[in-house]
Amino acid sequence: MRRTTLLALAAPLVLIAGLAVTATAGTPAADPAKAANLAAQPAGVYEVEPTHTSVHWRLDHSGLSTYTARFDKISGTINFNPQNPTASSADITIDATSVNTGLPKFDGEIAKQVFKAETNPTITFKSTKLVATSATTGLMTGDLTVAGVTKPVTLNVTYNTGRLSPFRGVQNVGFSATGSLKRSDWGMNNWINFGIGDQVDLIIEAEFLKKG
Numbered sequence: 414m415r416r417t418t419l420l421a422l423a424a425p426l427v428l429i430a431g432l433a434v435t436a437t438a439g440t441p442a443a444d445p446a447k448a449a450n451l452a453a454q455p456a457g458v459y460e461v462e463p464t465h466t467s468v469h470w471r472l473d474h475s476g477l478s479t480y481t482a483r484f485d486k487i488s489g490t491i492n493f494n495p496q497n498p499t500a501s502s503a504d505i506t507i508d509a510t511s512v513n514t515g516l517p518k519f520d521g522e523i524a525k526q527v528f529k530a531e532t533n534p535t536i537t538f539k540s541t542k543l544v545a546t547s548a549t550t551g552l553m554t555g556d557l558t559v560a561g562v563t564k565p566v567t568l569n570v571t572y573n574t575g576r577l578s579p580f581r582g583v584q585n586v587g588f589s590a591t592g593s594l595k596r597s598d599w600g601m602n603n604w605i606n607f608g609i610g611d612q613v614d615l616i617i618e619a620e621f622l623k624k625g
Contacts, residue, residue, distance in 0.1 A: 443548035447574065451549055454495040454575040455584055459621035461489050461505070462585065466619045468507060472596075473610030482523075484536075486511035491621055493586065498551065498572075499543045507536040509559075527596075527603050529560040541565070553590070562599040568592040568617070583623050590617040 463486070471481040489505035509530040512520050524530040540555035549572040557566040568590040575586035592615045597605065605611050 443550070447572065448548035450574055451495050451498070451572050454493065454586055455623060456494050456496065457492075458624045459491050459493050459584075459586060460624055461487055462620040462622045463487055465587075467617070469616040470613050471616070472613045473608075475608035482512060482514040484508065484511050485513050487619075489538075490624075493621070499545050501543060503538065503540040503553065503555065505538045507538075509534055509536050527560070527601050533559075533561045538566075543570075557594070557599075559599045560601055564594075564598050566592060566594050568615070578622065581622060585620060585622055587618075587620045590619070591615060592617075 466487050467483055468487060469481060469483045471479050474480040484507045486508035487505065489503065491503045492501060494500040509528040510521075510524045512524050512528065514520055514523065528536070535558075537558045538555050540553050542554040544552045544554075546552060546569075551570050552567050553570045554565055554567045556563050569592060570588055570590045573587040573589060575584060577583070578585040594613055594615070595611050596602075596613050597611050603609070
């Protein structure tokens with residue numbers, strides 16, 4: 414009777430311990446098909462495919478709404494290493510004057526006043542580190558230069574898929590990324606005192622075509 418009681422008490426404790434180990438050990442499991450697709454891609458330099466690449470940003474508008482806009486002109490490359498993904502790197506450039514709110518006059522004001530585009534016409538991101546969080550996801554840290562100021566930022570990056578582009582006849586790979594930053598860290602303090610949010614959320618969708 415005593416042994417049965419001890420076993421009854423031990424069983425849930427073993428289960429809890431097992432769950433704790435599962436939750437903390439290693440990295441999240443990736444979709445096996447997606448992981449296999451990644452490993453099958455050719456390594457090398459890939460260029461931004463601008464037609465299907467977008468960088469959206471959003472911030473709080475005085476608690477009334479979440480204001481959303483995007484940049485229209487994005488270029489750059491990734492050095493993609495599917496066999497050792499953490500050795501991959503990115504070098505991206507955004508035209509600071511290509512901000513798009515849907516209101517052309519306002520676009521010009523933001524480009525000039527917030528991004529200081531007259532003296533700093535480009536926004537750049539150059540990766541410095543990539544840490545895997547699963548076989549197909551990772552944390553990419555890099556130097557972000559905006560309005561003449563360079564600070565580190567980290568993005569949550571997800572590999573989507575890769576395939577031969579039926580229209581261009583070259584390999585095509587796609588990624589999604591998200592992140593957030595405080596714009597005041599880059600000296601972009603415009604209208605914060607009026608309740609316009611300091612935190613900016615980034616939503617990135619990117620496709621790349623293999624060079625050569």
